[in-house]
Amino acid sequence: MNFNIRQAPNGVWYGSFPEFDRLGVRHGFATRLGGASEGPYKSLNLVFRARDEVENVIGNRRKFCEAVGVDLTRAVGGHQVHGDRVGVVAPGDAGKGAASSDGLEGTDALITNVPGVPLMIFFADCVPLLLVDPVRKAVGACHAGWRGTVARIGAKTVQAMERHFGTRPQDCRIALGPSIGPCCYEVDDSVMNRFREAFDWWEAAAVRRGEKWLLNLWEANRRQLIDAGVPAGNIAMSDACTACNTPLFFSYRAENGDTGNLAAVISLQEGC
Numbered sequence: 001m002n003f004n005i006r007q008a009p010n011g012v013w014y015g016s017f018p019e020f021d022r023l024g025v026r027h028g029f030a031t032r033l034g035g036a037s038e039g040p041y042k043s044l045n046l047v048f049r050a051r052d053e054v055e056n057v058i059g060n061r062r063k064f065c066e067a068v069g070v071d072l073t074r075a076v077g078g079h080q081v082h083g084d085r086v087g088v089v090a091p092g093d094a095g096k097g098a099a100s101s102d103g104l105e106g107t108d109a110l111i112t113n114v115p116g117v118p119l120m121i122f123f124a125d126c127v128p129l130l131l132v133d134p135v136r137k138a139v140g141a142c143h144a145g146w147r148g149t150v151a152r153i154g155a156k157t158v159q160a161m162e163r164h165f166g167t168r169p170q171d172c173r174i175a176l177g178p179s180i181g182p183c184c185y186e187v188d189d190s191v192m193n194r195f196r197e198a199f200d201w202w203e204a205a206a207v208r209r210g211e212k213w214l215l216n217l218w219e220a221n222r223r224q225l226i227d228a229g230v231p232a233g234n235i236a237m238s239d240a241c242t243a244c245n246t247p248l249f250f251s252y253r254a255e256n257g258d259t260g261n262l263a264a265v266i267s268l269q270e271g272c
């Protein structure tokens with residue numbers, strides 16, 4: 001599957017996998033281009049920060065959702081804590097966290113089978129995953145930094161869709177969006193040891209560099225999804241590194257924490 005970045009008529013640049021759009025969903029991964037924020041948040045910052053204007057962030061979210069073709073006023077966000085809780089989004093949740101930071105409490109993954117309720121997750125190096133079950137008609141979104149990856153949040157999101165919607169892992173299509181790549185994600189032994197304990201294939205996702213390691217979060221997520229029963233051919237990777245491309249993306253690591261946040265959004269289309 002090809003990852004395409006393009007400019008919407010409203011000026012926002014965002015990436016998507018065209019094959020996903022044929023599955024009855026709308027989705028997109030934001031870049032940092034096309035928004036109103038200034039300074040380190042220039043310009044499409046999508047998370048409320050002390051030194052960015054609230055109106056900028058809300059306006060940026062509205063523009064991003066408009067570019068993708070989803071309704072911000074019905075969107076649901078998670079209040080992300082690098083945990084492994086999966087929130088099940090019901091019709092009554094529509095709009096929670098859309099224009100504020102109070103989304104579903106302590107939730108790094110969201111799933112729903114309600115059409116027209118977009119799921120939104122935020123990141124700036126962590127891996128964003130968007131999930132589609134075109135058979136049972138359900139979608140999911142999750143945020144996997146190293147902690148979430150070790151906690152298997154990607155696999156747990158698939159399992160939650162299985163439990164709540166009858167999703168079969170072999171039907172799932174999953175896209176991994178722009179995030180810090182194996183070229184740039186240096187970690188120390190304490191992080192690497194967690195991966196070593198969690199995954200017997202950990203060496204496939206790590207390379208020694210001096211005293212440190214280069215950790216491949218893309219591969220660690222890909223392999224845990226395969227372990228969960230998702231066919232390798234159903235997993236699409238953007239292969240875009242946020243830290244290598246700061247003109248295009250926000251990167252927490254490359255910009256020393258003083259930066260904005262990207263978002264990914266996915267919604268089942270109504271009438272599909």
Ligand SMILES: [Zn+2]
Nearest residue numbers: 183184241244
């Ligand atoms: Zn890189």
